[in-house]
Amino acid sequence: MLLSFPLVLLGTGCSNIPKSGTPESQFSSLDCRAIADQLAQEQVTQERAAQAKSNSWKVVIPFAIAARYIDASSHMNESERRATLLAQERQSKSCNQVSG
Incomplete structure (x- = not known):
């Protein structure tokens, strides 16, 4: 029971980090508006991940701190990698810089 506590903290710590369901293999089929929407979603993911990383110290158990920090870094x-691919796709389609 006590061993599962850090896992619960890990799960709740990064559960508010949104993740796009659009596979990278479909980026080339997105139109300019969809690319802008995906880039906006990646920005939210990056902001939430940065917040989770900075708040990881609030968990008292050292294992959970490291796990939350690593998970947030991974997100x-x-x-960031997905946003780079989307920006390349936007450029290749000569999309206007539409901000989300």
């Missing part, structure tokens, strides 16, 4: 890195 942020994946979102």
Whole structure:
């Protein structure tokens, strides 16, 4: 029971980090508006991941701190990579810079 406590904290700590369901393989089929929407969603993911990383110290158990920080970093890195791919797709389609 006590061992499951850090896992519960980990699960609740990063559960508010949104993740896009659009696979990267479909980026090339997105129109300009959909690319802008996806980029806006990646920005929210990056902001929430950064917030989770900065709040990871609030968990008292050291294992949970490290786990939450690593999980938030993973979300942020994946979102940054996806945003780069989306920006490349936007540029290749000569989309206007539409902000979300």
